[in-house]
Amino acid sequence: MSQLITTTKSYKRREVRQEKILLIALADLLGKNKIESDKLTAKLENQISQNHHDTRELKQENLILNSFLTFEKQEKYSAKKKYYSVIMLSVIAITVVSGSYSFLFFNMVEEQYMVSSETLSSGYVIQNLRGDTINTWISWRLIPEEVLYVNIINADRYSDEKIRSIKKAIQSEEIIEIDDSLLHKGPKGMTSEYFLGWEGALKAASASPTEFYIPVNFEFIQSTKGEGDITIRLENYVNSDGFTGWTNSIADESNNQILKSQITLFDVDSLTPNQLEIITRHEFGHALGLAHSTAPEDLMFPTIESDFPYISECNVQAIISLYDKGERSEVVCEK
Ligand SMILES: [Zn+2]
Known part of the structure; x- marks a missing residue:
């Protein structure tokens, strides 16, 4: 136990x-x-x-x-x-x-x-409401149907588009309608006709009877030499005075007659086809005998300020007066 x-x-x-x-x-x-x-x-x-x-x-x-x-x-x-x-x-x-x-x-x-x-006479003045005038001075003296040859010098250096624009300003017969209010010529709703090219404008002017034949036929030629009635020289350099376009005419002063007109367009590389078209339209007006307009919206105003730099009815009237009287004059636009 x-x-x-x-x-x-x-x-x-x-x-x-x-x-x-x-x-x-x-x-x-x-x-x-x-x-x-x-x-x-x-x-x-x-x-x-x-x-x-x-x-x-x-x-x-x-x-x-x-x-x-x-x-x-x-x-x-x-x-x-x-x-x-x-x-x-x-x-x-x-x-x-x-x-x-x-x-x-x-x-x-x-x-x-x-x-x-x-040496020229003082010419004449057509008066009207607005007071804007276009000066005319010398004109071509041609026989009916005579062709004026236009030589575009150096055309091969530039694009087809640019050359087409230059030709368009001369050859076009296109008409456009622009509301008068846009050019401060009248109320909205009223329109005026404008020409895109001189051929159309000159044909319209030809409808009025004139003492001297209004040139309507132009043919283009291309040559490096100075042939032709009107030469348009295309240059790439910038004019030292800054001009984009220049026209001078060789004239027979005793008859107020143009013998040859020479247009130079400068800095063509920098100009757009549209700018070339507008400048050519202005310069070609000089080549036909028109001087400057006092109306800022006019194609022939010294500086191109208009958004619509086309050939107006007033420009057509100036051509009619110039080829009818054939002397220095002032044409006043109706509107
Ligand atoms: Zn001018």
């Missing part, structure tokens, strides 16, 4: 010892776990703080980037503003320069006309 008790006691002691060992091991494990968990916590905390730091850095970077973008936008905007300012200044400069050039051109042409006009 006592043996059994002893055995039981020793068993219990062993059990307790084992429990104790287990508890120690558990405590040890728990302690280790705590350390691990503390380490993990510290690590997590560290990571969180690192993340905070990163976030803050990202935020700061973002702010810097934003302010940089704003700055760049402002730069771009001010660059754009500068760019537009430069364009505007250039436009103003070009306008001023071309304005004064045209004015010079006008004076030079007028001077040329004036040199020879001293």
Whole structure:
């Protein structure tokens, strides 16, 4: 019995010892776990703080980037503003320069006309309401149906499109109708007819009886020599006085008769086909004997200011007067 008790006691002691060992091991494990968990916590905390730091850095970077973008936008905007300012200044400069050039051109042409006009009679003036006039001076003296040969010199240097535009200003018989209000000639709803080319305008003028034959037949020739009745010389250089177009006529002053007209167009490379067409239309008016108009909207105004630089009924009237009287005159437009 006592043996059994002893055995039981020793068993219990062993059990307790084992429990104790287990508890120690558990405590040890728990302690280790705590350390691990503390380490993990510290690590997590560290990571969180690192993340905070990163976030803050990202935020700061973002702010810097934003302010940089704003700055760049402002730069771009001010660059754009500068760019537009430069364009505007250039436009103003070009306008001023071309304005004064045209004015010079006008004076030079007028001077040329004036040199020879001293011996001419004072001519006549048709008066009317508006008071705008077109000067006429000398004219062609042709036999009926006579052809005027137009020689485009250096045509082979330029595109077909440009040459076509030059020819169109002379040969076209196209008529367009434009509302009078657009040219300050009358109320809205009233229209006037305009010619795109001189052949059409001259044929219309021919319907009126005139003392001298109005030229209506033009034939183009191409030669480097100066043959032809009217020469149109195309040049690539910029005229030193800034002219884009120039016309002078060789005249028999005693008869007010044109013997030959010479047109020069400068800086042709820089001119668009449309600009060439408009300038040719103006210069060809001189080649036929017209001087300048006092009406700013007129094709024959010294500077081409009109949005509609076509041959007007008034230009046609000026041709009729010129080829009827054949002397220096002023034709006043009816509208
Ligand atoms: Zn002119």
